[in-house]
Amino acid sequence: MVVAAGRGIRVGGDTPKQYRRVGGQAVLTRTLAALAAHPGVGRIQVVIAPDAAAFYDECLGDLPPAAQAKLARPTQGGATRQASVRAGLAALAREAAPELVLVHDAARPFVDDALIDRAIAAAGTHGAAVPGVPVSDTIKVVEPDGRVRATPERESLRAVQTPQAFRFALLAEAHARAAAEGHDGFTDDGALAEWAGLPVAVFPGDLRNRKITQAADLVEADRAFSPPSESDPAMTLLTRLGTGFDVHAFTEGDHVWLGGVRIPADRGVLAHSDGDVVLHALTDAILGALADGDIGVHFPPSDPRWRGASSDQFLADAVRRVSERGGVIDHLDITVLAEAPRIGAHRDAIRSRIAEIAGVPLSAVSIKATTTEKLGFVGRAEGLAAQAAATIRLPEARA
Known part of the structure; x- marks a missing residue:
């Protein structure tokens, strides 16, 4: 279901943002084309505003026939997002309710x-799930008078995106119950599912899956979808490669952090933060590709804020810098150098965690491990190290 019944007033102008053109096509057209191209999507139900039929019909003109074949007849939304989703669920159920x-x-x-x-x-595993990406900025819970009430730990926070995924029957029942009890203010189906008592899982989102909200977002989207032309000195994406290296000495302890995963060990590492050599090396690799300093520039060890800090926020910050410059992360490759601990049993967990933090597919993350044949400080088991490479693409002016 694609919810397209909003007015999108924050972008300015008289045309709702979903019907504004980016790279020559409406935002909604591009969204529908992306969804319809996936073989697992069998039917698409679009929910539109009552007065948007002409806008919607114009979008269809740019869709290929194969994509149009997956579209159900659009249905009209309500005054709130929750009401619009409820209308979309009802439309799906009238034809043939899907499983997911x-x-x-x-x-x-x-x-x-x-x-x-x-x-x-x-959706198949959990019944109710939402995509989320790590939060890189510090979040404050603020009282009505502007005073800070709390500062939650970023490690437990996720910025939630769509598509949100559900077993159809569970979501339909939750919406029906909310409507019957007079609750119509949910702006997020995951929150509605939580209210209904459903356990909601979070799966890795994608930082590139940004939502067009402000006028500046339209400009960036237009740039992203517009191919450079010979007559226009437009921006093109050029590939950059950055490398990073980090090392930490062993000290007393019972675990080490590698790639955002806590691994039991007979020793810990000596570090100002949590000493995650994998995430530190990856952060430096991305910053290197950006030509934007290194981890010590942005998170100096002299700053007490980073004492014992979880290193996922360092990597998330580097990823955010790529996104802010309109770039794309293509691949992340890591090699751990250590006699111990062995990472084989943790390889999949590490790849999954890095993919989650960076907002990239699992296939874009590679991790390997090697020893140094008993040579050097690694061979003497005095510490461990990691080296990383990051391949990104950044928009740059054509010559």
Whole structure:
């Protein structure tokens, strides 16, 4: 289901944002094309505003026939997002209720196959699941008078995206119950499912799956979808490669952190933060590709804020810098150098955690391990190290 009944007033102008053109096509057209191209998506139910039929018909003109074949007849939404989703569920049920349903924002045209794969899998496994990406900024809970009430730990926070994934019957029942009890203010189906008592899982989202909200987002999306032309000195994506290296000495302890995963060990590492050599090396690799300093520049060890800090926020910050410059992370490759601990049993967990932090597909993360044949400080088991390479693409002016 694609929710397209909103007005999108924050972008300015008289045309709702989902019908504004980016790279020559409407945002909604690009969103529908991306969803329809996935073989696991069998039917698409679009929910539109009562007065948007002409806008919607114009979008269809740019869709290939194969994509149009997956579209059900659009249905009219309500005054709130919750009411619109409820209308979409009812429309799906009238034809033939599916087993699984993905609810997606019309204004997220960057959704890709890998994210849809994860959404479908999460719906089947959990029944209710939402994509989330790590939060890199510090979050404050603020009182009505502006005073800070609390500062939650970033490690437990996720910024939630769409498509949100559910077993159809569970979501339909939750919406029916909320409507019957007079609750119509949910702006997020995951939150509605939580209210209904459903356990909601979070699966890795994608930082590239950004939502068009402000006028600046339209400009960035137009740039991303517009191919460079010979007559226009537009931006093109150029590949950059960065490398990183980190090392930490062993000290007393019972675990080490590698790639955001806590691994039991007979020793810990000596470090200002949590000493995760994998995430530190990856952070430096991405910053190197950006030509934006290193981890010590952005998170100096002299700053007490980073004492004992979880290193996932360092990597998330580097990834955010790529996104802010309109870039794309293509591949992350890591080699751990250590006699111990062995990472074989933790390889999949490490890859999954890095993919989650970086907002990339699992296939874009590689991790290997090697010893140094008893040579050097690694061979003497005095510490461990990691080296990393990051391949990214950044928009740069054509010559």
